[in-house]
Amino acid sequence: xxxxxxxxxxxxxxxxxxxxxxxxxxxxxxxxxxxxxxxxxxxxxxxxxxxxxxxxxxxxxxxxxxxxxxxxxxxxxxxxxxxxxxxxxxxxxxxxxxxxxxxxxxxxxxxxxxxxxxxxxxxxxxxxxxxxxxxxxxxxxxxxxxxxxxxxxxxxxxxxxxxxxxxxxxxxxxxxxxxxxxxxxxxxxxxxxxxxxxxxxxxxxxxxxxxxxxxxxxxxxxxxxxxxxxxxxxxxxxxxx
Numbered sequence: 001x002x003x004x005x006x007x008x009x010x011x012x013x014x015x016x017x018x019x020x021x022x023x024x025x026x027x028x029x030x031x032x033x034x035x036x037x038x039x040x041x042x043x044x045x046x047x048x049x050x051x052x053x054x055x056x057x058x059x060x061x062x063x064x065x066x067x068x069x070x071x072x073x074x075x076x077x078x079x080x081x082x083x084x085x086x087x088x089x090x091x092x093x094x095x096x097x098x099x100x101x102x103x104x105x106x107x108x109x110x111x112x113x114x115x116x117x118x119x120x121x122x123x124x125x126x127x128x129x130x131x132x133x134x135x136x137x138x139x140x141x142x143x144x145x146x147x148x149x150x151x152x153x154x155x156x157x158x159x160x161x162x163x164x165x166x167x168x169x170x171x172x173x174x175x176x177x178x179x180x181x182x183x184x185x186x187x188x189x190x191x192x193x194x195x196x197x198x199x200x201x202x203x204x205x206x207x208x209x210x211x212x213x214x215x216x217x218x219x220x221x222x223x224x225x226x227x228x229x230x231x232x233x234x235x236x237x238x239x240x241x
Contacts, residue, residue, distance in 0.1 A: 003104040006040055006078040007138050007169060010191040010212055018194075018207035018214045025051040025221040026067070027074035034075040041075065042107070042140075043068060045082040047221035056218070061087040065101050072102030080105030080138060085112045091128035098137060105138030107172065110159060116148050123162040130167030140193055141168035146175040153180045157187035164190050170213065178209055185210025198223075 009019050022038055024030035025047035033041055046056035048067045054060075059067075061083075068081040081103040086094050098106055108129070110122045126141060133139070141163035145156045153176070160171040172193035173184055178201050185192055194211035196203050196219075203214040 002078050003136050003138055006080065006104045007135075009039055009078075010138075010170060013212065016204055016207045018203050018211050020203050021080070021213060021215050023047055023216050023218070023220055024071050024079075025218075027070045029220070029224070030071045030075045030079070034077050038077065040078040040080065040104075041071070042080040042105075042215050043071060043082050044216070044218045044221070045084050045107075046218035048082075050218065050221055050225070057084065061089070061097075065097050068098075068103055069101040078104040080107070080140065082107040085109045085117075086125075086129075091125065091132045095129060095132040095137060099133075103137070105140060105169075107140045107142050109142045109144055110163070111144035111148055114148070116144060116150070119159045119162050122159075123166040126163055126168055127166040138170070139168045140170045140172050141166075143171055143173040146173060146177070153183045153187070156180075156184060160184075160188045164188070172215075174217075178206065181206065181209035181211060 013019065020038065021040055021042040022033040023044040024033055024041050030041055048064060049056050049059045052059055052063055052067060064083060072079040079102065081098060081101065083106050086108055110117050110119065126139065130139060143156045143159050145159065156173040156176065163171055170191035170193055171188055174195060176184060176194065181194060191212035192210060193213050193215060194206045195217050196206060196214050198219055206214050
């Protein structure tokens with residue numbers, strides 16, 4: 001039922017009103033966002049990795065799933081999990097571990113080791129994930145063309161169409177320049193995820209350009225760490241250390 005409710009949040013939205021999903025990196029940050037009234041949350045793999053002492057992309061799968069479980073357990077709102085490229089798990093095992101962790105959705109990337117995957121093979125794999133999950137997981141298919149040096153929106157649209165045909169609920173052309181969002185919106189059916197950058201357009205502006213939902217990647221965690229660093233610096237000055 002939680003996945004159904006999460007899926008419904010993506011549909012029938014008023015123009016210019018995106019689904020805003022902050023990204024908790026641990027249980028404490030998840031509670032802050034949930035208490036602030038956000039209807040759902042979406043973990044960022046890079047933020048979780050930093051909180052666990054790893055570089056982005058280097059978190060062992062067991063630790064990532066454990067972190068997701070702690071976050072999901074801490075709040076009553078739906079939690080979607082960024083599980084990178086699936087860690088080489090079979091579709092059935094991946095779905096099982098996500099559900100065991102309490103996640104209602106997942107981000108799945110179409111690149112690995114800095115290289116874009118073959119989109120047809122990736123679409124076939126997504127179809128297997130969908131088959132294993134049924135309606136129990138919301139699949140957000142990340143399209144990595146823009147972060148892998150392919151600037152043409154047409155390539156992102158072509159991949160997105162394959163992934164939605166395979167059963168993805170939403171597509172996420174990460175780091176798509178804001179000016180490309182109208183073309184992406186025209187070419188892609190279904191919900192469209194955009195990232196809000198600290199110096200970029202607001203979530204409402206991204207929605208007006210075509211985004212259905214807005215996430216924030218690792219930037220909330222980095223903002224929190226910058227605030228903590230300022231506190232540490234002040235504390236050091238006051239103690240004379």
